[in-house]
Amino acid sequence: MVLGGERLKGKAKEKSHLPLRLNILFFVIFILFSLLVIQLGVVQILTGEEAQEVLNETEDTVTNIPVPRGKMYDRYGNLVVDNIPRYAITYTPPKNVQPDQNLEVAQVLAQYIEKSDEDITERDMKDYWILTNQEEAFGRLTDKEKAALDDDEEYKEVLDRITDVDLNNLTDADKEIVAIKRELDQAIELTPHMVKNEGVTKEEYATVAEHLSEMQGINVTTDWERDLVKGDTFANFIGGITDHEEGILGEKVDFYLTRNYNRNERVGRSFLEEQYETILSGQKERIRHVTDNQNNVIRTELLQEGKQGKDLVLTIDMELQKKVDQIAQEELEKIIRKYPGRNQYLEDALVVMMKPKTGEVLALTGVRYHRATEEKPAYFADESYRTIYDAHLPGSTIKGATVLAGFQSGVITKNTVFNDRPIKIAQTDWKSSYSTLGPVNYLSALEKSSNVFMFFVAMRMGGDYTYVEDASLDFNPDAFRQMRNYFKQFGLGVKTGIDLPYEATGLEGEGGSPGLLMDYAIGQYEPFTALQLAQYVSTIANDGYRIKPRLVKEIRYPSEDGELGPVYKALKPEIINHLEMDDEYINAVQNGFYRVFNGSDGTASGTFNSLDYVAAGKTGTAQHMIYKEGRIEAETENLTLVGYAPYDDPEVAFSVIVPKVGLKSGDTINYKIGKRILNTYFEMEEENEEEES
Template identity: 50%
Template sequence: MVKKKKRRAQLPFRLNILFFVVFLLFSGLIVRLGYVQIVYGEQYQEEIDRTIKDTTKIPVPRGRILDRNHNVVVGNKPLYAITYTPAKGTTAEDRLEVAKKLAPYIDMVPEEDELTLRNKKEYWYLSHEDEVKSRLTVKEIEELDNGEEYQTMLDRITEKEVSGFTKEEKEIINIKTELDKAYSLTPHIVKNEDVTPKEYARVAEHLDELPGINATTDWERTHPYDGTLRSIFGSITTREQGIPKERKDYYTSRGYSRNDRVGISGLEQEYESVLRGRKEQIQYTTNKDGVIVDSEVVVEGERGKDLVLTIDMELQKKVDQILQDEIKKALAEDPYGNRFMEDAYAVVMDPQTGELLAVSGQHYDKKKNEFSNRAYNTLHAAYRAGSTVKGATVLSGYESGVIEPGQRFFDAPIKIKGTPEKSSYQNESLGWVNDYTALQKSSNVYMFYIAMRLAGDFDYQRNEKLQIDSVDDSFQEFRNYFSQFGLGVPTGVDFPFESVGFEGVNSGGKLLDFAIGQYDTYTTMQLAQYVSTIANDGYRVRPRFLDSIRRPTPYQDELGPVYKSKNTDALNRITMDQNLIERVQEGFRQVFQEPGGTAYSYFADKEYTSAGKTGTAEAVYIERYDNGEIKKIHETSNLSLVGYAPYDNPEVAFAIVVPDTGGEYHLNDYIGERILDTYFNLKEKRSEENKEVTNEVIETE
């Protein structure tokens, strides 16, 4: 069998021609590239080297702050603004020329005291540079550095030479002074207060002759509710202040410019990273002369996110008014006994979630007959709380094993050797009391027995010394129990700063005072967390102002979708058994609901059932002269009240502190009564309104 030879595959002639043509084209391209590289390479490289890319960040409006019902409590007001963004290498002469060109289009004539002597001299120097330089000696020119030389020349300009400026010249000086504050490629506000539409339009029409100038918009913070909660909302720096100098590195490392406005107190500071927004970033290409030859938006700007708070501004305003009313009533009812009283504080919160519904601090200036808001003092100012802490004392007694449920003691004045006699009510005896009646009638003696036993003395003998194993250990054990309720420790509230109160010096006799709230000090916020922990079956939740963070929308009056929700944060559960917590809850109920309870006459006849504890603590008021020196120290009292409602399913808790009171006018009870009445009346009103809206919808359908 003869094998056939395979025929070799041959490329078509036309395909060979195509390959040859492609080869010639590539060869030509390579030759051309080589020619360009050799002949023009250096020229093109120089052109590249002559351009520089820089990125400018344009500030955006801050996010808004709203209450739980979506009422704006901190917003932004848009403003016309004239800005200046200097190119790199801009000189003082360049800025002066811009100022001269800008002056006819805007009104910035300064007041006489606005221009400093240095401002005037710097302007005169630029107009008489050769003359001023001639005043330097050859030796000075050789020995002085640039800064020293410049300062010497300014020093040699006389006041007479800068005293005859015209109104127009003064305006140019004022504008230039503002332009001098600008940083390279960073927009600086030249004027944003009272920029008229006419000024805005004139500048906008002449931008081509005003290098670096722009007619744009700015914003300023607004507070629709005036002073209400301003100390809680906080404040921001001005454009002139910029970022705080002491935290310059912190802010610049996070993308801030030196003239950015930042939160420096309150919630503005606490949620700065959320409220600040995302700056628009524009990349500028400049040539070797600093002239911008191209620009491109590389990051779209976005205003700050909005905060929705847990605060109910309608309730807040009513609580503010309640405190003001009761302070004035107290002063009118007992002007001598209450003569030093000038402050009252209240915190209203949801004990199950930690949502702060109202936080009020009212300071009364008797001379001016006006109130100012000091709500931040609910977190900053600490006072002896008196008998309100007795719930924690009783639970400490249970947990430490020094008393049992139903334990009875005979309430009669006690006497420790070397100390004054101590009693519940001005040397009166309450007779036999158990844990319930000790809370209901506010027995000091019952709490003294708990303290003595916790310290190791189970066999009290009248006029004998206490038999204490260790004073320091006893105090530490007591404070450890109290800290589980939030007393003497941070509450964890979302605020830049809070006080934890003051711990007194440990001593045996003072342990008894500690047990009745007459020694360590606590803030109103701590007391609110404490009573909420009892109301919430022993769960201590973090108080919070923030409900949610919302994404920004293009329209200021719209609320965007939820970015992040703030959930309930249970910090701990107290170590006491549930049945023991319920005994204290019952004792608190009897305080408000049973005859003989210290707050019975204020809360027993309400449609809602409430519970809580009253308190009165000894205090001192330091009267001072105008220069701050102490004039006299007066003995006063701090009135306090904590409570919650409804008793069987708590939805609202409160704490009230009124320092430096006197007399018999119990404004703490009146304040607490009115706060709960207001809360439930408001709840009923809103429920009726919702029913009406629902019925209208049904009828429409």
């Protein structure tokens, strides 16, 4: 009994301690909860607004603001392309902006600027009429009609019920508001859009700037217009840029968007402006807009400062370019006036000049003669792009490639002699040179421009080493592929690699017959561009090294003082390939080209053998048939010329093509242009040396 009582007493004592421990635990929890409540109160009172902003933030939007484009200079540092600043008014719409909001902005802005209404459409005016006459517009539908239509159908029906009378009641002031609203509606949210960037006066700029607080999203800024300092000279190859309405065009949308461009941003649309867009466009200013869940902009942050685009130093000598343009036009005009009846199809004179050792293009000239029409008199136009886009039969200028193909394929040697006389194979017409030349080797064949020598090279490459008059040849059609492959090593029939977005390569015929291969061997089958011919002769002049032609010499950092900035990147010559031909064969063809310009029987020696320097090259004449309704209407000639100088250390190479010259009315215009451009080049080089000394 005693023991049992002690156990009960012990349990009662232990039980009496539990409420104390629970009380302590509850007290601690109370203290912690109180501290939490106090902390929440502090957060709410002291940082509640900031915390709410953080909670409300839903999205960051980054805007890219363009900077002035890089400038362009010629090889001697003369300014070619500049920027002219002009006032502009922009609109950066907030997210989910509504038509009535844009209308309010347009109505205010119309008080401060003038905006032409020539681009507004009937739909623009109808939308405006509905916005300003909503009750009347929708009141033209019955309740039954409204119940049967969804929102889009209802709006379309309202549009259809707007009459000409309604639109005729719009005043000139209304139409100006419509024109402004049209621009506002085209803007992309949080992205600056040009509302007016042409003809903005100082007064408009200042007035709008003074009233910016009245128009959400409107701002004033400076836009840039390209200034071609040298006028039309070389303008074709400078290219153009899009306007703000066009923005990014065509297939390059994704390319530019992945490089932080805006869709409505102006970009290079052609030639050098397009080729070097990412260099010229510079580093855009990047701004981040932080918005809340109501699409209100909470704050704006500068992520990246803008930097003007880098400048291009071109390989072009603008003074030489201008003079070559003038020479081509003068010589073209002379023969058109001298033989107007015979030259009714003559239009173009094409010239390319480049440095064979570096690929630097010095001049690209394309002069086109436009005959008089009822609308306008005759005139000459700079269409220099034809030097890389238009392909013409080159005639005998490519015989150097034919001789080298014969050497390397093993079908001829330096000692090979063919008897130049008219020849005929089965199912073809008679083929001959311009006269019967008798026995010729490779040197005299180049000097006198023998067609027959080249015919025999073609026949031998086709597999038949014997010739019997009017007999069939045992011909391997694969000879076309073989000879084309040799030609392609010179850049004939393939892209030259010039630093432009596009260039033509000429047309490749189907081939297959020995007669066509014989035509190919004398430049009478497949056409080439003036640039391809210039690269071809440069490759011969440069001991077989084919260099990629280029129009940009250096990329420079922009400068503040108008002078050239520091060099960012100097572009070095790029070798595309070396001819798969022995050096002795290349030297042999160089010797042949020397004799064309300087030999006693050279086809151009009368023009070039008495100069103050020694030049070399190859002449060419190709038949050019004019077809009409499937029939030959007239027969003309392409007069061509390729060359380089000085012979022993070439500084400059060139090509000349004058297509569709009337028979016996060309007065060797190709020779005259070639001589004058070479003389001009060396005269200018001498002047430059004197100035430097």
